[in-house]
Each structure stands twice: as structure tokens, then as C-alpha cells.
Amino acid sequence: MRRIKLDLGARSYEILIERGLRARLGGAIAKVWSPRRVLLLTDTHIAPLHLQQASASLTAAGFDVTEMIVPFGEGSKSLAELERVYDVMANAHMTRSAGVVALGGGVCGDLAGFAAATYMRGVAFIQVPTSLTAQVDSSVGGKTAINLGSAKNTVGSFYQPDLVLIDPDYLATLSDRYLTEGYAEVLKMATLTDPALCWRMLSGVNRADDIRRVSPELIDFAIHYKASVVAADEHDLGLRQLLNFGHTLGHAIELLAHGALAHGEAVSVGMVQLTRITEARGLTEPGTADQIAERLQAVGLPIDSPLLHDADLLPQILMDKKMRSNQLNLVVLKHIGSPEIVPLKRDEVADFLNLQEA
Template sequence: MKIIKVDLPDRSYNVEIARGILGCTGQLVSSVWSKRKIALVSDSNVAPLYQAQVAEALEAVGFTVHEYQFPAGEESKSVDVLADLARQMAADSFNRDDGVIALGGGVTGDLAGFLAATYMRGISLIQMPTSLLAQVDSSVGGKTAVDLDTTKNIIGSFYQPDLVIIDPDTLKTLKKRDLVEGYGEIVKVAALSDGDLWNLVKSINSPEDILANAEELSIHSIQYKADIVMGDEKEGGLRQLLNYGHTIGHAVEALSDGGLRHGEAVSIGMIAMQQIFEDKGLALTGITQELRERLEAVGLPVTSDLLDSDQVFEKIKNDKKNRDGHLSLIYIHTIGGPVIKSIPSDQVKDFLAIKTVKA
């Protein structure tokens, strides 16, 4: 078992990673929580696969488990579904001494995490991510949120879990597209960090390679993110680097109306943003092509017709990362050399000129 410790000023927790670790859920949760009532939250895809197994393991060591389920899909990451889950918990008499376990992908982690953050002003939370995207990205760092209309993650909070449990074996039940989606975030981290992860990424040429190396890919990605979060928990500085690919990515994801997954949109956003900075002479020539090759090797998209839409700029202009009339754009000068460039919001459209970089 690999343990990555996240040490923060107000809370510390472990990220525990091992194949087959799902079967040890009872013992792991007992190591951080006293006996209590648990809201075990999953979506309609994950619940039939793992919810009963996890509930049984928790009940075997004395926890009382209530299994909650919501419809799978980004559209469930909403205020309405959040309220419905809170009503169920209230009906089952949950109080401040109880806890929430988010068992599932990124939508579950964000939704159940925000549920824990807001129910009775905050109760205990454990993340159990079952998708690659959630394992390497959203389950670590404490970001929880729901969407509002087409704006992603606009209502949320930073709320750290007490424990993160990652079992790479859960990836075996993912459809190919769901597996590959998460790899977009891994390439992002590899490009930011250089070193061992980039070397590993250069050897990945198929979805089967992702599965075979899932544990090592997760360990490297999570360690990098944990180091960033420990240095900047609330995204005041260094943590902005993790938004690489997201400024344009979030815009095309929203405009796709469900046609693009998050990791796919990040892939498109990385290439679009990197090409812009390469064309301006601020990034080394050839970096964009290196990234494109690594993403295309597993079938991730690297461009979209949505980049032609003027609505892209409207989405970017209204991005929640806009601060004091400026937007921080992230690119890499070279592999392992990330840069944050602040641009006045009213100059973003001219600066990005996305149409000129569409492949």
C-alpha cells in the first residue's frame, strides 16, 4: 500500500492507494472515524458495482450505513440533487457526529463532498474515487461544488476529507472512454512536473497501457497535486498551475452540452492554450506537438469545432478564476516549466485568438 500524506494547517489526511483496498474499507474507515451513521453516496452506475460491498464492510465493523443513489451524469451535480440528498439524510436523522462517504467518480466526489461541507454546516467526509479522473484529480485537494445552469462548479467550497481510499482495480469496470478521459489530467500533471511521470507518460500508447500502469500513474499524479495543495490550499497562488488546460477546456465543455467529458475538454484546452503561447514565442517550439502526441496516443481529442464559437470567450470572461479584472492563463515554457501569465479580462479575446490555432 502506498500512503501519501496531505498536511494542511487545519487538517491532515492520508491518501491510501493499493489494488484490492476496497475490501479493507471497514478497517481503514475505523482508523479515522469512531462508530457513527454513514451516508454512502453513489451514482446509478457505481452503486450496483460497489455500494453493497462497501456497505457490508462498514457494517461488519459496527457502522450504520444508509445507501443513497442519484442518476449518473454531470446534470446531477446540481442544487436540486444536493437538496434531495440532504432531505434523505435529514429524514434518516443524520447529525453533526455522522459522516458522508463519496463512492464514485468526479461528479459523486464533488456533489457528496459539498453535501458533507454544507449539511449541518459540515460533517465528516471520506472520498472513495472509482474513476481515473477522480482518483488522480478531484478526490484530493478539497474542492467540492455543484454546477449552476451551464456554469461548472460555481457553488462550492474547499472542504478537506478525513481520508481518501483509492483502489486501481475499480478502473477495470470503466468503459474505454471513461478510463481515457482521466488520462487527460495525468498528461497535464506530467507536463507541469517533468521527471518520472513524464517519462512514464511517454511509454503509454493505449488504454491497455493506462490500466497496466494505473497504480504508478496515480501515485505520481497525486503526489504532485498533494505537494501543490500543501503549499497553496485555497488557490491563492501556486495551485493555479493545476488549471492548465481548464480555462479553454471548461468553456468548450460547457458549450458541448454534455458531448465532451471533462478530461476530453482539458485535453482540447491544453493544446489550444499551449499552441497560442508557442505561436507567441513564449513556449519552446515543439512542446505542443509533444503534448498532442501523448494525448492522441490513447484516443483523446485535441481540437473541437466549438473553438470557433464566440461563446468560448463569453465563458472564459465569466470564469470563476477571474480576479480583480484579470485572468491567470497557464502554459508551459517547456516540459516541467509551468508559467502563470495574468491578462486583463478585456484583453483575453484578442490575446487568445483561438481560431488561429485550431488544427
């Protein structure tokens, strides 16, 4: 078993990575939580595959389990679904001693985490991510949120889990498409670190089966990197902003796609297209975008989208939560392994990104 500690003082917790861990889910959680009422939240995709095993394991470990299934997809990160979670918890007579377990991808983790952060001013929370995107990124670091209309992750909180349990075997039931979208987040973190490590680790990954084969190593690498960043900047005020590489364009086209693009697919496009722009502006070493694109295309990820020319792209970017005090902190690469933040005033964004103002 791989154990990674995210050191946040009194809010520190462990991330456990091991094949077969899902069969011992209840026992692993019982080492952290005393017996209590638990909301086990999952979605319509994961429920038929993994809910019964998880619920039975928790029950066998002494927990009083209430199951809840939300629709699969980004649409569940909504005020309406959040209210439904509160109702289920209240109807199950859950108090501040209760716990919430998120079993699923990033949407389940975000929704369950924000519900845990706000129900009765906060109840205990544990992440059991089942998608590669959640296993390498969203389950760690305490960001929880829902969307507000067309604005992504607008209503949320920093709320750390008590434990993150990662079983790479969950990826066996993930489609190739949703497996490879998670790989975009791994590559993102690799581009922010040592260039030799980046390409040595990723050079043998050329298809979805390669990702499954080396998933424990990919997850371990990504979580170690992210845990170090979060420990240094829990509330996203400095260093942690580097993790937004590719997300400024990525989040915008993801929302404009209305579900047709997965998160990692949008980030893949965002990384490549932003780096092409910064190369043309002399901010990035020539050839960097092609290096990134080659690794993404090897596993079938997109690197371009017609939505980059959508008239609503600029307004969507300017609505993003990364806008601070009328300024966008844009993460760019000088070269692989050397990220930096380029601050742009609101009226500079369109020109810098070669976008047309409405």
C-alpha cells in the same frame, strides 16, 4: 500499500493506494471514524457495480449506512440534487456526528463533499474515488462544488476529507473512454514537472490497457505532485493555480458540449490548443504542443474541437471562476516542466486566445 500524507496541520489526512482495498473499505474507515450514521453516496453507473460491496463492508465495520444514488453525469452537480442529498440526510436523522462517503467519480465527490461541508455547518467526509480522473485529481485537495446553471463549480467550498481510499482495481469496470479521460489529468501534471520524468513515465502508455497496467504508478505520481501543491497553497491563491493548465478552454468547451465531452477530453483539447496559441505568440518553446498532442493521441484523446469556434466560447470563459478582479490568470508552459501564469485583463482575453467577441 502506498501511503501519501497531505500535510495541512490539523486538517492533514492520508491517501491510501492499494489494489484490493475496496474489499476492506469498512475496516480502513473504522481506523479513522468511530461508528456513526453514514451517507454512502454514489451514482447510477457505479451503484450496480460497487455499492453493495461498499455498503456491506461499512455495515460489517459497525456503521449505520444510508445509501443514496444520484444520476450519472455532470447534471447531478446541481442545486436540485444537493437539496435532495440534504433531505435524505435529514430524513435519516443524521446529526453533526454523521459522516458522508463519496463512492464514485468527480461528480459524486464534488456533490457529496459540498453536502458534507454545508449540512449542519459541516460533517465528516471521506472520498472513495472509482474513476481515474477522481483518483489522480479531484478526490484530493478539498475542492467541492456544484454548478450554477451553465457556470461550472460556481457554488462550493474548500473542505478537506478525513481520508481518501484509492483502489486501482475499480478501474477494471471503467470503460476505455472514461479511463483515458483521466489520463489527461495525469499528463497535465506531468507537463508541469520535470520533463525527463514526464516522458519517461508516459512513453510506454499507448492504449487503455497500458493505463490500467501502470495505474498504481500513475496515481502515486499524480497524488504526490498534487499533495505537494495543495500543502503549499490550500486555497488556490498562488501555486495551486498551475493545476488549471488546459482548464480555461477545457471547462468552456466541456460546458458547451452539454455532456458530449468528458472532462478529461475537454482538458486534453484545452492543453493542446492553448499551447499552440502560446507557441505562436513566442511564449512557449516550439514543438511543445506537438509533444503533448502525441502523448494524448496515443491513447485516443481528442486535441481539437469545433466548439473552439462557438460564439458562446468567450462568454463562457469570462464567466469562469478563474476570473479574479476583472483578470484571468492563464496558465501556460514556457516548455515542458516550466509553467507560468500570464495575467490577462478581461478585455485582453479575446485577442490573446484569438476569439471573436459577440
